[in-house]
Amino acid sequence: MALNIGDKVSFLNEKGSGIVKKNISHELVSVEIEDGFEIPVMVKELIKLSSPDLPKENFRNETIDNITETLNTKTDSAEISTDIISPLYDSLEFSKKSIFLCIEPVNQKKYLSDGFRVKLLNYTDYEILFSCYKKSGFKLNAFNYDACAPQSQYLLAEIDNSQLNDWTNLLFHFLFYAEDLPVKEPLVKEIKVNHVHFFKDSSFKLCSLTRTICHLITIDEETLIQDFQDEESDLLNISHVPVKDIKKIMDGTEKVSNMDKKHIVAPYIAEVDLHIEQLTDHFSGLSKHEMLTLQINYFLQCLDAAIVHKFKKITFIHGVGQGVLKQEILRIIDENYKNLRIQDGPFKKFGQGATEVLIPFNLTR
Numbered sequence: 064m065a066l067n068i069g070d071k072v073s074f075l076n077e078k079g080s081g082i083v084k085k086n087i088s089h090e091l092v093s094v095e096i097e098d099g100f101e102i103p104v105m106v107k108e109l110i111k112l113s114s115p116d117l118p119k120e121n122f123r124n125e126t127i128d129n130i131t132e133t134l135n136t137k138t139d140s141a142e143i144s145t146d147i148i149s150p151l152y153d154s155l156e157f158s159k160k161s162i163f164l165c166i167e168p169v170n171q172k173k174y175l176s177d178g179f180r181v182k183l184l185n186y187t188d189y190e191i192l193f194s195c196y197k198k199s200g201f202k203l204n205a206f207n208y209d210a211c212a213p214q215s216q217y218l219l220a221e222i223d224n225s226q227l228n229d230w231t232n233l234l235f236h237f238l239f240y241a242e243d244l245p246v247k248e249p250l251v252k253e254i255k256v257n258h259v260h261f262f263k264d265s266s267f268k269l270c271s272l273t274r275t276i277c278h279l280i281t282i283d284e285e286t287l288i289q290d291f292q293d294e295e296s297d298l299l300n301i302s303h304v305p306v307k308d309i310k311k312i313m314d315g316t317e318k319v320s321n322m323d324k325k326h327i328v329a330p331y332i333a334e335v336d337l338h339i340e341q342l343t344d345h346f347s348g349l350s351k352h353e354m355l356t357l358q359i360n361y362f363l364q365c366l367d368a369a370i371v372h373k374f375k376k377i378t379f380i381h382g383v384g385q386g387v388l389k390q391e392i393l394r395i396i397d398e399n400y401k402n403l404r405i406q407d408g409p410f411k412k413f414g415q416g417a418t419e420v421l422i423p424f425n426l427t428r
Contacts, residue, residue, distance in 0.1 A: 066092055072109040080112065110192075111209060147218050148211065151186055154271035160187045162237070164254055165216065165270070166261070167277040174267055174276075178223040181230060184272060184279070185211045189239040189247055195219060198232040198253070213241070216273060224261075231256045235282060248384070252282050322368040331373060335365045336380040337388060358388055363395070366420065374422055378408050382416040392418055 066072065066083050072094060073080040084101055085093035093101045094109070165182040168174040185191050194208035211217040222230060233254045239247035266278045326333040339346045339354045342361055346354060362379060369377040381388045396405055408417025 066106055066109065066111060071112040073112055074104070074109065148215050149218075151184060151214050151216055151272045152274055157186060157272060162187065162191070162282040163272075164233070164256075164280040164282055165273060165277050166256070166280075167273065167275050168267060169221065171276050174264065175224060175262065178221065179227075179261070180221050181219045182273075182277075183211055183217040183219055185213060185215055185217070186272060187239070187247075188213050188244060189241045192238040192240070193217075194236045196234040197229055198234055199229075203234060227261055237283070250283050254280060254282060256280065319367045319371045320364065322365065322372055322374070326365065326377075331375045333365070333369060333374055333377045334380065335362070335377065337362060338380070338382060355388060355391070359391055359395070362392060366396075366400070369420070370422055376419060376421050378413075378417050378419045380408070380413060380417045383414070389418060396420065 066086070068083055068085065070083045071080065072083060079096060081094040081096040081102075083092050084095045087093055087103060090106050091103055092106060092109070094104045095101050161184075163184040163186065165180075165184050167180040167182060169177040169180060183193065183195075190213055191211050192208075193211060195206045196203040197206050198204075207219060209217065220230075233256070235250070235252050235254065237250040237252070239249070241247075261278075267276050268278075269275075270277050270279060322333055326335050328334050337358045339349070339358060342357055343349075349357070358381075365377065365379075368374075379392060381392065393405065396403055402423060404421040404423070406419050406421070407415070408419050
């Protein structure tokens, strides 16, 4: 990510923000923080919030109601906005709030003559933070990350015909933010673009959101986390999996299976991913109650195995989500494994989505 003087940035690994004042090197910039001091910071440890020529506030405050142009506006290529971020237009055609990938011919009359613009359309009321990766075989190549204001489009790249194959397999990560709206879950989405579409006139249609001729691919239709108070209380009232008696485990009267080798990351240290897709291939038909029960079962199985087989530490990766799985893990340990120590997993590696369980030496040895 290139940073320019005047860019507003936020620190990746700590709280706070500032303004880029100087480019010290390709990988190091000087950032002025709130108290007026300038500090050197690695570029990779910063997130760009806005640029001086594209104030973030302008995009937040500009509503679609202020845009009064009609859909009949000419779509000559010279009139198409090439700003990194520009507003979308109000449209009755799109009934659901969505995110789209937009492939837009630069020349609106001769689609294949001058290449394409690749855009991200944020047709939601949320500000989104996104990262974009190009997939090549089994390798992911980071391409871009930034913020995109509500009801706006973001120019990811302008490509020529020779670069089309580089844009056929993409991976996006999205985070959503809005102060007065329901919480929206983070999204990870792989997009496969059939490059044959680029060579068919029928693939390109006039889009009332952009007022250009383009090809749209839906990334995500609105999937909000509903009020989950009732559901959460129901989940926490699961028929609790019986916790095994530690004394019986230790004296051998209660048998415990071995730790699966795939979880062992170092001698006597394990990491267990409790995301449901890691535990079963047949989760699409499960209710949330059934998923949680399956996750708790596996958590207990691995925890007991770690204790019996004298592990020092086991980390459970539960994700952020609604926090129900983490709450249940903490409750079980607090009520039934009082000699164990628990702490959050390393933020740099797991974010806020993991819990470490430390097994005291005298418990198993």
